[in-house]
Amino acid sequence: MLKKSPYFDNKKLFMLRKYHYAFILVFVCFVQGFTQITDYQVYFANYNNQIVVRKWTQNNSTQYLVLNPSTLKTNILSNIATKALSWEAISGIFRGSRYIHDWKLEQQKDISLQDAGISKSDSTVNGFSLTVDLCPSSKPLARSFFEAVIKGFDVSERPVPITITVTGIWMKNHLDDLAWLKQQELLGNLRITWANHSYNHHYDPKLPLKDNFLLEKGTVIADEVLLNEQAMLENGLVPSIYFRFPGLVSSKVIFDQILSYGLLPLGSDAWLAKGQAIHQGSLVLVHANGNEPLGLELFLSMLQKNQDEIKHKKWQLWDISNLISSK
Numbered sequence: 001m002l003k004k005s006p007y008f009d010n011k012k013l014f015m016l017r018k019y020h021y022a023f024i025l026v027f028v029c030f031v032q033g034f035t036q037i038t039d040y041q042v043y044f045a046n047y048n049n050q051i052v053v054r055k056w057t058q059n060n061s062t063q064y065l066v067l068n069p070s071t072l073k074t075n076i077l078s079n080i081a082t083k084a085l086s087w088e089a090i091s092g093i094f095r096g097s098r099y100i101h102d103w104k105l106e107q108q109k110d111i112s113l114q115d116a117g118i119s120k121s122d123s124t125v126n127g128f129s130l131t132v133d134l135c136p137s138s139k140p141l142a143r144s145f146f147e148a149v150i151k152g153f154d155v156s157e158r159p160v161p162i163t164i165t166v167t168g169i170w171m172k173n174h175l176d177d178l179a180w181l182k183q184q185e186l187l188g189n190l191r192i193t194w195a196n197h198s199y200n201h202h203y204d205p206k207l208p209l210k211d212n213f214l215l216e217k218g219t220v221i222a223d224e225v226l227l228n229e230q231a232m233l234e235n236g237l238v239p240s241i242y243f244r245f246p247g248l249v250s251s252k253v254i255f256d257q258i259l260s261y262g263l264l265p266l267g268s269d270a271w272l273a274k275g276q277a278i279h280q281g282s283l284v285l286v287h288a289n290g291n292e293p294l295g296l297e298l299f300l301s302m303l304q305k306n307q308d309e310i311k312h313k314k315w316q317l318w319d320i321s322n323l324i325s326s327k
């Protein structure tokens, strides 16, 4: 059972982390020039018909993570004039928007232990969306997978829209791989939606699901979410409005806590390595952290089989926001 898990080498990783921690911190600050964040907080406001969702201090200025409620894209603004509002006020002001529509849809999907949240498009679309999880791993990123996806969709889509869900521990131990992914964005090969997959992503193969992942005793949800967002920002990534539960495991309590931060949890109806097939409108899940090669192989063989459909845009890769908010 252990060998089939995309998370099985967690313990080895913690050993590695111990020795590389100091070096990596210095490396991040030196090479990338991103300075440390302080006063990071959940902060809601209305700014020019966009929704401010976070506020922090960095480089001696106040910065804000701002969401476009129509496109569901986020960006960072500095030193803007805003006034804090309650979530209730925000959801009232933006009640007709795609974002509040999706947030309310999420509220109806908060009950199951596994795969809660939006897991597929409600509409029929020509194609699907690809989500790639980067859970903690001591193995290198499967770069050849991304190269094959870029090549496979070159005839129909460039840059290729893809969602990568990332953990703080993975980023800390894979600075080269992270730089490589960012380079693919700069080269115009990939258009990445960066989603939060929690900071630590604890997993214990001996524990039942109801006590595992974020449901493990002693887990502080606020830290798992907000420390990971800070790590993303300090690594030069713009966090999207999406969150993926480690192992797709959650309870109603923690699901609702994620919603209270304004985030939209992503499930999946097509975790390929678990034998689930891709359908029109699917939210496909694979792991590119080296621990679940089967899912990558299945995806690439599907690419081969559907070359003609891809060429004629009958089989498209969708941007996550356009897929799940396509009604």
Ligand SMILES: [Zn+2]
Residues within 6 Å of the ligand: 133, 134, 135, 197, 201, 245, 246, 247
């Ligand atoms: Zn994971």
